[in-house]
Amino acid sequence: MKSYLHFLANCRSIEELWSKHTEKMADYGFDRLIYGFTRYRYGTSLGDPEDFVILSNQAKAYMDVFIGEGHYTHAPMVRWALENEGACSWNILGKMARQNVLSDAEQRVVAFNQKMGVRSGYTISFKSVSARSKGAIALTARENMSQDAVDALWAEHGRDIHLMNNIAHLKILTLPYENPGRTLTKRQREALEWVGDGKTMQDIALLMGLTSATVEKHLRLARESLSVETTAQAVMKAAFANQMFILEA
Structure with a gap:
């Protein structure tokens, strides 16, 4: 446990963290995980799915439907996660069914x-x-494990499992994450960094050794990549994804 927490604290990439974390959770019987995080929740919406941080080792056939076709928006445990904090056994699904509180979509x-x-x-x-x-993680147990067996395991190891997932979540929030279609080039990132430092267009052109028109082109392409309207929004979104001022090997 102590050794694993040290690993999480010193991990340098999401890929490295996720590979080790799925192995660690599998040791407890949870062989399929879905982690999700958004910074763009408002009202009843979780924001644009392309801005989510989604990590999973579920089968592609499952993810194509659950995430790709939007099933997650009607998942009872997603609803629970949005309304609560902490850990919850999936035995609550049986209770929901008996109380007839699940919608047709759920x-x-x-x-x-x-x-x-x-x-x-x-x-x-x-x-x-x-x-x-909002962030949450679904820990799916092996197919041969009943919910009663999972609940018994949680009674014995739940505090440790909960702690490890909390630390993994906090670490993920500090690591660079790029969604497909939201990737910045090195020049786009550099231009946004100078904007974040408060530099003018003329300053940035001088610092980057480019013309002001070329700097504006990099900023425009950055806005398009991040799907935002203003450069200020681009700076904020890039900062949220830890894509600015990153250390490169």
Whole structure:
């Protein structure tokens, strides 16, 4: 446990962290994970899915439907995570069904999960520091583990599992993350960094050894890559994703 927490604290990339974390959770019987985080929640929306941080070792066939087709928006445990903080056993799904509080869409998600072997597990909803941010992780147990077996395991090891996932979540928030289609070039990143430092267009052109028109082109392309309207929004989004002032090997 202590050794693993030291690893998390010193991890330098999301890829390295996620590979080790999935191995560690599998040691406890949770062989399929989905981690999700957004900084762009507002009202009933979680924001643009392309801005989510999504990490998973679930099968592609499952993720193509659950995330790609938007099933997550009707998942009962996602609803629970948005309304609560802490850890929750999936035995709550049986209680919801008996109380007849699942919508038709939620029942379809439950049926899809059952079909795909996602039947027992735990969900952890992380504490938020902003009304617009939310993170959670779904820990799916091996198909041969019943929910009763998972609950018994959690009674013995739940505090440690919860702690490791909390630390992993906090570490992920410090690491650079790029979504497909949201990738910045080195020049775009550099231009945004100078804007973040308060430099004028003329200053940036001089510092980068470019013309003002070329700097504006890099900033325009950065705005397009990040799908925002203003350079200030681009600076904020790049900073949120830890894509600015990053250390390169």
